[in-house]
Amino acid sequence: MNGSTKLRLITGPEVAWNNFMFEGRNVLVEQNGQLTIEQADKDLRKSKLVAAQLNIPLMLNVSFRSGVSLSLGAYAGMRLDSYTKVKPVGGPAVRDHGSYNLNSVRWGLTTELGFRGSSKLFFRYEPNSAFRAGQGPDASVWAVGLKL
Template sequence: MKTFKHILATALVATSVAAFAQTTVTVITSADSVDKASITQSSKRTYRVRSGPSFYVGFNNFGGSLPAGYDFRPIGSRFVAVGWQTRIPLVMSGSTKLRLITGPEVAWNNFMFEGRNTLVEQNGQLVIEEADQDLRRSKLVAAQLNLPLMMNVSFRSGLSLSLGGYAGMRLDSYTKVKPVGGSAVRNHGAYNLNSFRWGLTTELGYRGSAKLFVRYEPNSAFRTGRGPDANIWAVGVKF
């Protein structure tokens, strides 16, 4: 986890410093033959690259053909991401504005199993086993470093729509099992998850407010033939 925290800190620090849009005002003063002054004032809007933190909180789950035992708690299966996004202005004239949004993020997919189901790796294959006691928690967690790339369109009304995708590499993955009345046990491993994943994303909201987001990964999160054919989707709110 120390290495993971170091990677997260490095990704967030090694980004552009935020620069905000500003207004420049020029004042010109002249005198005529009757010693009267006329003042002309003009303003020019300067659009700059802006950077800042972004936070995603929501729910995720697997889709596709899942074998028996891959039943998850809807509320317990959560998606969290933190990143540093840069907004690059492309078209700023008129009532509709176009920006490119990108920047590194670290995302966590949490899949909380129902009942006594636990996930173990045996002979290179993933197997669902039932624990011999009641469990307070049994989950699979995957952490990934992503680089999103989105085109953002904002309208005069304040409505903002972003469309794009992301690609990333797995940083860590582990299972966590906590029996009722006992201590939690973590087991780190690859769990046949693909080292690289990519997906599509969209965000919808209003300027200066929280946005709704949807993410979908068309390909399976697991290696072919060594895990279920399961893609990942996530929905939630971006701050």
């Protein structure tokens, strides 16, 4: 029925990237199975850890007559790749690929808000640390963005 409120279950694979940005001269270093943050000997334009993962979300979606769409649910994903990228001032960027003690499998809660099938605003929260226990920072991940 056209124009009525609709309730649907939405799922499907997606690829997501998390960029963990470091300030100043801070760089992430992996030594003896432990992650530490150290100071670089040069000024940096950029220093970050990037994690790409394949997610499978499962969301309950309500589409209203007005065209507004709201989705709530959860997702689980597995790490595809991770690397650090350090770009010194006046020099080329250097990428180093590795696991960086990131959990291979991550999960979280998600919500999306859209209008008439256009891009959607999303919010995600992972209550557990992205890093293996005792091998990296104890940091929950949250993200806000635009889904195209």
